[in-house]
Amino acid sequence: MGAAGLAIFGITVPSATAADNVLRADQAVARACHASVLSRRASGADQRELTSTVDGLIQARLAPRDGAEGDWDVAVFDKATGKIVAASSALRSRELAESFVKKGQQLVVQACRYAGPARTVTLGVDFLALTPQGTPTTTGTPVQRAEVVRVQTPERKDKNRLLGLGLDVTEKGDATGVEVVLADDADRKTLRDSGFQFSTVNPDLSRTAREDAAKDRVYAAKVQASALPSGRTSYRHLYEYEYELKELARRNSKLVKAFTLSNPTVEGRDVVGVEIATDVDNIADGKPVNVTMGVHHAREWPASEHAIEWAYELVNGYQKDPAIKSLVGRTRNIVVPIVNADGFSISREAEPKGDFSRFDYEMKRKNCRADDSPPNLRSGVCKANPGGRDRGTDPNRNYAGFWGGAGAGVTWSSETFRGSAPFSEPETRNIREIVSKRQVTNLITLHTYGNLVLRPPGVADVRAPLEEPVVKALGDKMASRNGYDSIPSWGLYDTTGTTEDWSYWATGGFGFTFEINTAGFHPAYENAVVAEYTGVAPAAGAGKGGNRAAFLDMLSNAADPAAHSTLIGSAPRGYQLKLHKTFQTPTSPVVQPDGTTKPPIYVTDKLDSTYSSTGGRFAWSINPSTRPYVAGRYGREPQGPPQATQTLANPPGVPAENTNFPGNPVSERIPFTVKGLPEVDNGRFDVSVQWTSPNTDWDLYIVNSAGEVVTQSASGGTNSERATLLDPPAGEYAAIMVNYDQVDPANPDDWANGKVEFSSPIPPTYGPKEAYTLTCTDRIGRLVGIADVYADRGQTVDVGEVCTNSARANKQRRR
Incomplete structure (x- = not known):
């Protein structure tokens, strides 16, 4: 059986x-x-x-x-x-x-x-x-072949439409396409009927899964100890993670503390993590907090492996590496290797079918929530039930950040199902509690796959935060170590309800997602874990340090006072300082199953963190008091007017049909010029064309003077294309029109109304300043001091003797 x-x-x-x-x-x-x-x-x-x-x-x-x-x-x-x-x-x-x-x-x-x-x-x-x-x-019954295809999605509307098809969309993609898993003939028909153009990347994913499992067995048998900090040679089971974490704590009791997160899973499992710091039991010592977590998505086994290896790295490095010892001494590190313990246990223990069907539990992505599914599919345990692996909520679409919008499933069976409400799941409530009660200045959440370092926002229409250059620079630095692409999350496709789109916008703590490797959800251990972590071939970070070096960059940033804010002052020994802030943030307009939207939901967040005084002067590392959501949005003041619209003249005749561009260069080329300062300042250009019938298909590509494609629009089922480029450099460009398909080649439906429209840069916007409420209580819990605290990133704020002289000091600061 x-x-x-x-x-x-x-x-x-x-x-x-x-x-x-x-x-x-x-x-x-x-x-x-x-x-x-x-x-x-x-x-x-x-x-x-x-x-x-x-x-x-x-x-x-x-x-x-x-x-x-x-x-x-x-x-x-x-x-x-x-x-x-x-x-x-x-x-x-x-x-x-x-x-x-x-x-x-x-x-x-x-x-x-x-x-x-x-x-x-x-x-x-x-x-x-x-x-x-x-x-x-x-039984010997043949299963249907699973495959990976790359679907052309040159515009955001294409990505959103693809996400709405209910297919298994991966995190491997770029501006013009995304890889999708097709589990069976039904999936293949869905994609064909959608009109999307796609090409095969892996014709037999099932075979690849079996080959990877065989490689893992060979590697574990021949290698006694890998180059990883733990020396591990194979994927761990949940019980091994749990045991190793508490062994790290037992053997290094002054440096490591294992802890249980507050909310058990749907099936009743405890979720465990470790905290690593000098004087580890004193969690209110004021040091910046760096969080690394893995496996929101059950089948993404390398994510948890990289997280636990980072814990070993810190412990080993503290003992043997002076640079790591110094960083550990100046920070507190929380590692939660497996956020979704139910789902991971099921995926890891499942019989390897490799067919990516509903009952291929090894490929389960979500948690074990059952009560959102139809009543006839709610029976049975998560490991074996009539809904199969389709049942459950995607924890990484369940956070409050822009919840309910694009890029999340609205039905129970969707791989990206958002859940019934923001923070409806114990997994997300666990992470919310850590971030809300600690000053988490830095956070990395690990996923597979795609070789990406993703930063907020998850939706392009939100616009980048006011400090986009700072966030981008940190992402770029880490990407220079692991060889990944550093892009905003929406650059892959729109997503809402993700971890850092809540944590960053609500607290100001830097948050990033790593999509590890390009080969699959849990491919060969030697490559996806050992090579990617240590930075050796075939990983993209070979010779650059890999994820180990990227994690160290993040830790260095956490230890840098210029990267967060600092409170200084003095307080008697045994007194406790508390920073508090309560606010409401709207979700996205909530998309309904029929495509309509309902008004946003307002989610109340409460941030409470503490510092325990050891007497005398103190320094407390905190996040900025103004959360990025209200601080403003990044932009650029125009330095001149935008360029005037240019018309694209249609050359005589119609080129032959071409379904293989750029392999087949047959097309029409229409040049145009983009001007620059001091004459004009273009924040973007949009190239658009139209034709008569949506059954005709023209594709539009924009190339620069070097012949490189800089943007494109290659949709199907429409009678228009629009290609956009932000902040275009001045120079010579050309619009390439490809006649992909004609309804009646004898009477071609030619394109018309071609034009290049230019827009000014969008200026930055600035919001109000927010304050923390700082209170001080004495040894028996009496309130003895209170003050408002405003702190910007990189700023040191002196609150003086807040526990004994707060009212007068607060007035003096406001003069």
């Missing part, structure tokens, strides 16, 4: 009596419970032997008993072979180990007391009977 083709049928079989469910260990032993079946006499562990009563799933759960908290782990083994079946190693005693079993299979369930005072824990084991659904891989 093929595991990935199973669906829940609704039978729950308890495994043991209540008396058998209490497990005991008199002492804690720090070891990997999932490593092997321990001797019955081994200290720090207890076991139960069970026999599966079903073909289906085993769920082994641990829960604290009698309110006693500790850290217990659980693992399930096949008794005959000793091989691991499932495991969970989170930081508390709330564990879920889940995987597929066969009827009659003999199992050993092992619980291990890793740390803490709790000598007992409650074990619950359920067997869930499943029935086949989809195409099990063990």
